[in-house]
Amino acid sequence: MTGWFRLTLGLLAVVVGLVWTLQGLGYLRGxxxxxxxxxxxxxxxxxxxxxxxxxxxxxxxxxxxRQPR
Known part of the structure; x- marks a missing residue:
């Protein structure tokens, strides 16, 4: 996996995790x-x-x- 792919997955996991947390705590309804x-x-x-x-x-x-190409 390249660095940008890990960054994208990481950002997606953080956003999904925050939404799930807020839903689980009852702050996001529906x-x-x-x-x-x-x-x-x-x-x-x-x-x-x-x-x-x-x-x-x-x-x-x-x-x-940092690595030369």
Whole structure:
């Protein structure tokens, strides 16, 4: 996986995780997931995974920039 792909997946995981967390906590209504405690637990897990992917992606991009072509 290239750095930009990890960054994209990481950003997507953070956004999805935040939405799931807010739905699980009952702040976002209109879904079957609203107010369900399971999503209030799964959401932050996705946020952490997304942040880890963002860090790995940034490191890969920085490493690629330093290498001569």
């Amino acid at each position: 879904s079957l997931m609203s107010g369900d405690d399971v999503w209030a637990i799964i959401g932050p897990i996705f946020v952490v995974i997304g942040l880890a992917l963002l860090v790995v992606g940034l490191r890969a991009r920085n490493r690629a920039k």
